[in-house]
Amino acid sequence: MNVGWLEVVLITLLISVVVSLVLARGRHWLEPGFWKVAAVITSSVMTITLVLLTVDTSRKISMGSKRVPSPSVINREIGYVYSPDRRAMVPTLGKEVGLFGKVWSEEEAEKLITKGKLVIQSRNCMDCHTLLGNGAYYAPDLTKAWLDPKWEKQLIPMTGANTKEEAMKAFLMNPDKYPTWVRRMPNLRLSEDEAVAVVAYLKWMSAIDTNGFPANFPEVKVSQ
């Protein structure tokens, strides 16, 4: 059975009512004691439900789970297609293509992504951007930035780079030099290593299944 929010609410309510009625049996419903038992049982059942939901959520949002890929996904081609069953765009994985001309081991990829996250935190990118919907709305959401067709269409020609990752790196190191929008991104003086790490982080993030958030990204097909 697929347990969704409705099932969780109904099961929690049912258990609370049944256990309360059993433990408060013999008492009239107008007695304060009846409601005292009901309050204690309901609070306890709700606490257990919240703990179970928290454990379930932590499992689902950890790296290597169904929706959040493990770091080495940065080596794969990442597609984005519409799933009629899910009624949302979902990431798909294609063949191994590497990143910056190299295939990263699981440990190397994890280190790189962690560095990318720290660079993003150190520069407060969320003052302007959102990541997974968190942050500010001055500049585009970066959750699926890797899949933005603008890297191939605009930035590769503008920067003269050979690959999408090189174009993204060039933009991140000199965003003032390669403007593509009405608002400009300031030069945050990212070193080459820092820009590479941010590209890896953004590529990894684009492979997270976010139920199609944010909207309006075109389909990207990959060779399986």
Ligand code: HEC
């Ligand atoms: C002062 C606001 C501001 C800050 C801080 C900022 N950006 Fe930006 N960023 C922008 C704007 C504006 C754009 C659009 C610029 C353009 O397209 O020429 C942009 C564009 C981007 C893009 C391209 C997104 C796309 O799909 O079009 C990426 C990637 C990006 N920023 C990453 C970062 C990272 C990483 C940081 C932190 C290291 C950062 N930005 C910090 C304002 C900001």
